[in-house]
Amino acid sequence: MQNLHPGDSAIRLEFCHWLHTNRQLRPLILFTDEASFTRNGINNTRNSHRWSHEIPNGTVETNFQSRFCINVWYGMIYDMLIGPVILDDRMTGQNCLGFLQNELPKQLEDVPLATRIAMYFQHDGAPSHYTRHVMQHLSDTFPKRWIGCGSTINWPPRSPDLTPLDFCFGGLMKSEVYRKKWIHETNCSLTYWMLSPA
Numbered sequence: 001m002q003n004l005h006p007g008d009s010a011i012r013l014e015f016c017h018w019l020h021t022n023r024q025l026r027p028l029i030l031f032t033d034e035a036s037f038t039r040n041g042i043n044n045t046r047n048s049h050r051w052s053h054e055i056p057n058g059t060v061e062t063n064f065q066s067r068f069c070i071n072v073w074y075g076m077i078y079d080m081l082i083g084p085v086i087l088d089d090r091m092t093g094q095n096c097l098g099f100l101q102n103e104l105p106k107q108l109e110d111v112p113l114a115t116r117i118a119m120y121f122q123h124d125g126a127p128s129h130y131t132r133h134v135m136q137h138l139s140d141t142f143p144k145r146w147i148g149c150g151s152t153i154n155w156p157p158r159s160p161d162l163t164p165l166d167f168c169f170g171g172l173m174k175s176e177v178y179r180k181k182w183i184h185e186t187n188c189s190l191t192y193w194m195l196s197p198a
Contacts, residue, residue, distance in 0.1 A: 004158055012156040027078040029120045033165040034091055038069045076165055082107050093131030100137055122147040125157045
């Protein structure tokens with residue numbers, strides 16, 4: 001899915017060794033991720049093939065005059081899904097900090113208190129995740145218990161296969177949302193799918 005760079009394998013192995021050595025912590029790790037949803041859906045030209053004897057061309061509409069995009073945050077701790085949460089704006093360092101301070105505590109209200117007290121927080125290497133204020137907040141809130149760039153527990157770059165969200169849930173959510181080509185301008189389709197009990 002992502003091209004590994006030289007040296008990535010050693011960092012991935014180091015994290016996997018830490019996780020294996022601390023197996024008792026697995027139920028306490030809150031894995032998190034964000035996903036973007038656009039009007040024109042998923043269009044991966046490398047994986048898109050069209051075969052035809054009569055009309056050898058295929059057209060995919062990709063550009064609009066204005067780009068519609070929303071961002072969604074979601075998390076998972078043990079067997080419990082947290083969110084999803086539709087974010088108001090793109091994820092900058094300031095917005096990430098605001099989310100961690102104001103929205104995340106609300107999302108964790110159903111998590112047992114004993115779990116929240118001992119919880120480890122994981123996020124990937126998105127630039128908004130390792131601004132100085134975000135890292136300071138995480139160090140204050142989860143002292144030596146957060147996983148990410150700049151933490152004592154380093155998250156390996158380009159490693160979506162190491163989190164259950166990227167490995168499974170993110171793809172499932174996108175395939176469900178993009179089952180139809182369009183997303184309504186008021187994001188009703190996405191909101192309905194997220195709130196639907198099925």
